[in-house]
Amino acid sequence: MNDLSLAGDLLDIDRRHLIHPLHHPKDHAAAHIFESGQGAMLRTADGREYIDGLSALWNVNVGHGRRELATVAAAQMEKLAYASAYAGFTNEPAIRLAERIVGLAYSNMAAAYFTTGGAESNESAFKFARYYWKRMGKPDKVKVIARSYGYHGVTLAAMSATGLAGYGKMFGPLVPEFLQVLPPYPYRWPGNGDAGIGAADAVEDAILAQGADTIAAVIAEPVMGAGGVIVPPPTYFPRLREICNRHDVLLIADEVITGFGRTGRWFALGHWGVEPDLMTFAKGVTSGYLPLGGVLVSKRIHQAVEDAPLDEKFMHAATYSGHPVCCAVGLANIDIIEREGLVERAAVMGQRLQDGLQTLCSLPAVGEVRGLGMLAAVELVEDQRTRKPALGLGGRVVAEAMKRGLILRQRGGNSGPPPSGDSLCLAPPLMTPEATLDRIVEIVGESIVAAAG
Numbered sequence: 001m002n003d004l005s006l007a008g009d010l011l012d013i014d015r016r017h018l019i020h021p022l023h024h025p026k027d028h029a030a031a032h033i034f035e036s037g038q039g040a041m042l043r044t045a046d047g048r049e050y051i052d053g054l055s056a057l058w059n060v061n062v063g064h065g066r067r068e069l070a071t072v073a074a075a076q077m078e079k080l081a082y083a084s085a086y087a088g089f090t091n092e093p094a095i096r097l098a099e100r101i102v103g104l105a106y107s108n109m110a111a112a113y114f115t116t117g118g119a120e121s122n123e124s125a126f127k128f129a130r131y132y133w134k135r136m137g138k139p140d141k142v143k144v145i146a147r148s149y150g151y152h153g154v155t156l157a158a159m160s161a162t163g164l165a166g167y168g169k170m171f172g173p174l175v176p177e178f179l180q181v182l183p184p185y186p187y188r189w190p191g192n193g194d195a196g197i198g199a200a201d202a203v204e205d206a207i208l209a210q211g212a213d214t215i216a217a218v219i220a221e222p223v224m225g226a227g228g229v230i231v232p233p234p235t236y237f238p239r240l241r242e243i244c245n246r247h248d249v250l251l252i253a254d255e256v257i258t259g260f261g262r263t264g265r266w267f268a269l270g271h272w273g274v275e276p277d278l279m280t281f282a283k284g285v286t287s288g289y290l291p292l293g294g295v296l297v298s299k300r301i302h303q304a305v306e307d308a309p310l311d312e313k314f315m316h317a318a319t320y321s322g323h324p325v326c327c328a329v330g331l332a333n334i335d336i337i338e339r340e341g342l343v344e345r346a347a348v349m350g351q352r353l354q355d356g357l358q359t360l361c362s363l364p365a366v367g368e369v370r371g372l373g374m375l376a377a378v379e380l381v382e383d384q385r386t387r388k389p390a391l392g393l394g395g396r397v398v399a400e401a402m403k404r405g406l407i408l409r410q411r412g413g414n415s416g417p418p419p420s421g422d423s424l425c426l427a428p429p430l431m432t433p434e435a436t437l438d439r440i441v442e443i444v445g446e447s448i449v450a451a452a453g
Ligand SMILES: Cc1ncc(COP(=O)(O)O)c(C=O)c1O
Pocket: 057, 116, 117, 118, 119, 120, 122, 151, 152, 153, 154, 221, 225, 226, 254, 255, 256, 257, 282, 283
């Protein structure tokens, strides 16, 4: 589609008939119609090229335009497009992908349950946690502790675990039995001590206040993504794991963004030598080529499912669990990540990106640059010394970056606790060429200067 009037017509129809996620007409006034993608680049219908600085929505890990994924999808669709995977039925791509992911993830993991995305994966993890405790004879362990700035998806329970108030504001009341505690956010930590220790202890305080016999699980992104790429201090997860063990609480790692190489490891809790009880994934498992997600469960949780009497069976009947085409694409996507060494590349190139962004700390509006692997954020401030949050600047920087050919996202400030400023978020495809990464840094710098000036 190169015809500009056709693009105009399409946008007209779009405005009349299509509701977008995060929808407000004002945000859609100058909408872009994406037409094609190649590597780290996206092209719009009016012929403009953009660097995809966020891998679309933190998901296109292997980059755009991978013909082999299309070929695998077509072949699987021709052979077996869909069949039920309810007990008594199964299919080869689902079996092989479950084995593959279990093999790549933490050593205590035993089995996978497949979903179609991140929210559904977290929803499933909450249900696995409740199921497990009921099977263990502790039916009152139902509550879930999450953290402010966490993001877990749009379904009601995942939204209730999400600690970014805007996502729940118009959809309340929230699901009961979900609560939030302070996140390990060093730049904004309200106390004097280590944010890792303090934030882990905040979880323990919540467990003690609520009563451990009511808490099913804690859910945590290893690195908070949508909340502003908040990297915890190394003390956080080891201490959180200890606390969960001490109080018999399950730890759910939401690796929807951090999984499949994003942080320079296959899965991110490995950075701190910690294993969760449940791990949710989506996005990078197919690099977004088809919708797929899932939950990995540890051996003891798997055992609880396997040993259940008939009247306590695991009844979580998603139609598309184990979808053969999505799973076949997942396998081919993992082949690409392995063959091209993209996990190792994310560590090395991610460092290049972080180092480049660090140079922007000389700009007065930059409060902090943080990140891990190919996941980075620049937090904007009004005053570097007082760390006074900059509000509204992030949106202007994103617009300036767009003019210069870079797509990125911002996490708006005014969230919390603790309160913070706008943060620019970056997560380019893991294969992004060096020169493109360097260009991202340049554009971010130019855009901050243009927007702040
Ligand atoms: C950490 C995390 N968990 C869950 C989700 C929800 O995933 P989905 O939009 O596929 O439901 C997201 C989406 O951005 C996410 O970043």
